[in-house]
Amino acid sequence: MQHIKYSIDTDGVAFITWDVANSPVNIMNEATIMEFFTAVDKATTDDSVNGIIINSAKRDFISGGDLKWFLNYEESKEACFEMLMKTHRSMRQLELSTKPVVATINGLALGGGLEIALACNYRIMTNHPKNRIGLVECSVGLFPGAGGTQRFLRMLGARKSIEYITQSRKLTAEQALKDKLVNELCSPEEDITALAKAWILKHPEVKQPWDEKRFVVPGTPNGIGQVSGVNEFYSVSNAMAYKTTHGNMPNIKNVLSALYHGSSTGIDKALEVEARYFVDTLFRKETKNIIRASFIFIGDAARGKAKPKGFEPVSYQKIGVLGAGMMGAGIAYVSAKAGLDVVLKDVSLEGAERGKGYASKIEQSKIEKGRSTQEKSSAILEHIIPSESVNDLKDCDLIIEAVFENEQLKNTVTKETEAVIKPEVIYASNTSTIPISTLAKASSKPDKFIGLHFFSPVDKMPLVEVIVGKETSDETLAAAIDYVTKIRKVPIVVNDGRGFFTSRVFGKFVNEGITMLTEGIPPAVIENVAKKIGMPVGPLAISDEVNLKLMLDIMSEDPSLTDFEKELEKTISTIVHTHKRPGKKEGRGFYEYPKGAKKYIWEEWSRIYPTVEDYDEEEIGRRLLFAMVIDSYKCLDSGVLNDPRDADIGSILGLGFPVHTGGVMSYIDYIGAQEFRDYAAILANKHGERFQLPASLLERIEKAGSQRVYYKN
Known part of the structure; x- marks a missing residue:
């Protein structure tokens, strides 16, 4: 035997x-x-x-x-x-x-x-x-x-x-x-x-x-x-x-x-x-989808399968994290957990100390729940070195910039940091929307410049988008994937573009939810249907979390908005400026956030957008998912993504796309390629060109016939 x-x-x-x-x-x-x-x-x-x-x-x-x-x-x-x-x-x-x-x-x-x-x-x-x-x-x-x-x-x-x-x-x-x-x-x-x-x-x-x-x-x-x-x-x-x-x-x-x-x-x-x-x-098809996505695809990605061939593993000892806000503090924490020394730099030592305090709170909570010990927590926290001096970054093996999402600020920080670090050190930006190639213009070594888009909260969210700029070298990409797998995160490789993959596609989910509200579909129905189809949170609640004011800022900087998105921008502007409801941070968004009490949907929406009675729950759910699926395909078609597996991984881990469907690309086969094509045509006829399938996808569906469009099993 x-x-x-x-x-x-x-x-x-x-x-x-x-x-x-x-x-x-x-x-x-x-x-x-x-x-x-x-x-x-x-x-x-x-x-x-x-x-x-x-x-x-x-x-x-x-x-x-x-x-x-x-x-x-x-x-x-x-x-x-x-x-x-x-x-x-x-x-x-x-x-x-x-x-x-x-x-x-x-x-x-x-x-x-x-x-x-x-x-x-x-x-x-x-x-x-x-x-x-x-x-x-x-x-x-x-x-x-x-x-x-x-x-x-x-x-x-x-x-x-x-x-x-x-x-x-x-x-x-x-x-x-x-x-x-x-x-x-x-x-x-x-x-x-x-x-x-x-x-x-x-x-x-x-x-x-x-x-x-x-x-x-x-x-x-x-x-x-x-x-x-x-x-x-x-x-x-x-x-x-x-x-x-x-x-x-x-x-x-x-x-x-x-x-x-x-x-x-x-x-x-x-x-x-x-x-x-x-x-x-x-x-059951759900079982096959979950095994394929959560075990095969995500497992392969977590082991660094996307790493370019021919490059030796890079061993990191000390990294620098610029910006000690929630994202920077989270990146510092997960890096320290992986045994790396981390210089956590902020504009003031006090700010950097607060960032370390964020890690301390996470560890204290684990101790109280019996999931860690004081000895283990202290060992992790010792790896985090708060600093206000750029000179403390000179011995770092990797730099991750996580400052506020402002291009001018990021450019200033890039130049300041590159003046002290070693020439061979990779510089990564944790941007969620600004193209990496744009930010790399401020760098003296654009081949060493890459994007590492973490998700909040960093200690809980497993996905990292590794964003390749126009001049990013394969050596830099390989080294970046080594870092991501070292800290036990799951990397997907994304080529440059505004919003990259996850931010761009998730925006379609949010946009559709807000649009349906303006059509008179009750907000509670929109939110509950979103959860019913398998999304972890409704589009209106997540809009409040992201903040409508921030969404407006992002939209105002995007020259590629469609006519539909321009109309939506006007709607959001009215909600923010006329109705004074920017989001959770201010306590007023699509929801009310009373102190010490559970949030609830603002009751005045039905007055602003009169409620209709003849809505179709199946159509609501499919609009939310189809919007993401179609745009994900466009990411593949245009080269933002190289592989449909990355779309499935990113959608499940980064967007909370229903895992039982297998992810955004598997979703086409989950409901059946022919049905997907026919229903998309109905939505396009009723709601606009954003639901029209690209010619290349129609051709792919036609060629597949009764077979699966993407994966054999």
């Missing part, structure tokens, strides 16, 4: 050791799981075997299923169901053998890896700070399909099972022990194998709790799910899930169904129930 090692020691203990060939981690796929089944059959049918230890030859136990295998799965639903049932039969063979089986969890045990451990009679976990266990399949659109839902249910009860599975919770060793998901902890220095053998020798014959005749699922005393409060709990959970997902995530609904129906029957029938719901989930 290539991936599973099998041996028996002198005490009759069989070792089934995961050691997947040509892989840094143990993953479950068709090849590895079949070898595992073979080893299980050997161990359970061999009379000379007294006990079984399932362990790993790698740093971690088992990292879970191979998502590329699931993404490219082309067998029938029937074949998939039989594959799952074969998995269940093998795991049950392990459980029903009466031979003691121990899982020695030396590192991560996630997804299917934990499910294998759950089928063992005893679990020992190394108590290392980085070690975690969890059923994390929901985070990639799936749910546990190797018995995880039913064994969690029988160990934890419904409430914790729903919470842990739907939230993809990763538990530390201490948490896992407290929840009795593991039975024993050992230190990294202890011999985990010796502990496992000792337990086996003391327990020559065992039985799983759920195979006892009197076993009932925790929380259901009569075992049939009819106890007062149990059905109500599932109903409430279903309602809460719908409130969060709006029915867009079939995997979450199927988790709840599998748990509910599995609670009223024995383990074997329950595993069959799980298998049927898993098959339904795997074959």
Whole structure:
């Protein structure tokens, strides 16, 4: 066997050791799981075997299923169901053998890896700070399909099972022990194998709790799910899930169904129930989209796949951040977390100290929540060096400018800084709207000038747009991507242009929302439909956050506004100057922001823009999404983006575009290319040329026919 090692020691203990060939981690796929089944059959049918230890030859136990295998799965639903049932039969063979089986969890045990451990009679976990266990399949659109839902249910009860599975919770060793998901902890220095053998020798014959005749699922005393409060709990959970997902995530609904129906029957029938719901989930288009976007595309980008070939990795030690406002302070913080020394410069030392204070507040909050320690936080904060002197930047390996969004100010700072830094040092601007090639004119080395557009709040938002100017060299781009991956952010490469990709495209979402308000569509409807289609926030609320006054300033500097955008500019100007409602900062925008109370939509909008009754919710949702999708395609068509995958990554991580659609480019195939074309024509006829599809996209759709426009799966 290539991936599973099998041996028996002198005490009759069989070792089934995961050691997947040509892989840094143990993953479950068709090849590895079949070898595992073979080893299980050997161990359970061999009379000379007294006990079984399932362990790993790698740093971690088992990292879970191979998502590329699931993404490219082309067998029938029937074949998939039989594959799952074969998995269940093998795991049950392990459980029903009466031979003691121990899982020695030396590192991560996630997804299917934990499910294998759950089928063992005893679990020992190394108590290392980085070690975690969890059923994390929901985070990639799936749910546990190797018995995880039913064994969690029988160990934890419904409430914790729903919470842990739907939230993809990763538990530390201490948490896992407290929840009795593991039975024993050992230190990294202890011999985990010796502990496992000792337990086996003391327990020559065992039985799983759920195979006892009197076993009932925790929380259901009569075992049939009819106890007062149990059905109500599932109903409430279903309602809460719908409130969060709006029915867009079939995997979450199927988790709840599998748990509910599995609670009223024995383990074997329950595993069959799980298998049927898993098959339904795997074959949903939403599942494929989430796996492709969140695991394949984003995973590749996070590893720096966009880096130009032929350049050695750049190692950074000390960087300079110019501007200690919220963005600069956030950039300094994430860089310090990655172990880099950071000179945080502001016009005054007091301002720079406030920027460091921002990082201190984040760390203090983590300490209070038990997610960090004073020692760890102090080590991070020591990396941040507040300064008011440009001379303190002379030894930096990289400069990131994050001053106010004003071209003249940025140019002044560029010249001042380049006068003291080394010639080979890269200079990056955290601009969100001003073209990099324009800013690079103030630089004496435009080939070393690049854009790094972070998103707010920097410590939470994973995306960074790496913006290439006309003279930016490939060497500079490669080094910039090395920095972004070093600080554990996800880079996408964007060519220069006003608004770049995310700011430009997100503007279409906001513009459409404001336009619909002026048409008389109730603001609450606009906001709620936006959330219903999967956007995290409505266009009016985000406009208040961004600030309409700032939006006006940006529009006034853009010479390429369309007639539609010029009319919108007039509307926004009226809202700001006539109605005095610029946004959240001033406490008055599309919403009211009373002190100490929850915000609410300003009641006078219906007087200013009389409400209409004949609106179509589907059309509202599609207008919001189509506006972004069409402009994203224009970014690809014009060369602002090089790859549709970057559009999908950027839209999900930077814009909050619904992940179940796969992103802005995948959305075309999500609803069907022909339907997308036809509906866009309806919108264009009704609302204007902004919904007209470019000729090249119409040609692409025509050529694709019944096939997908962009990705095979």
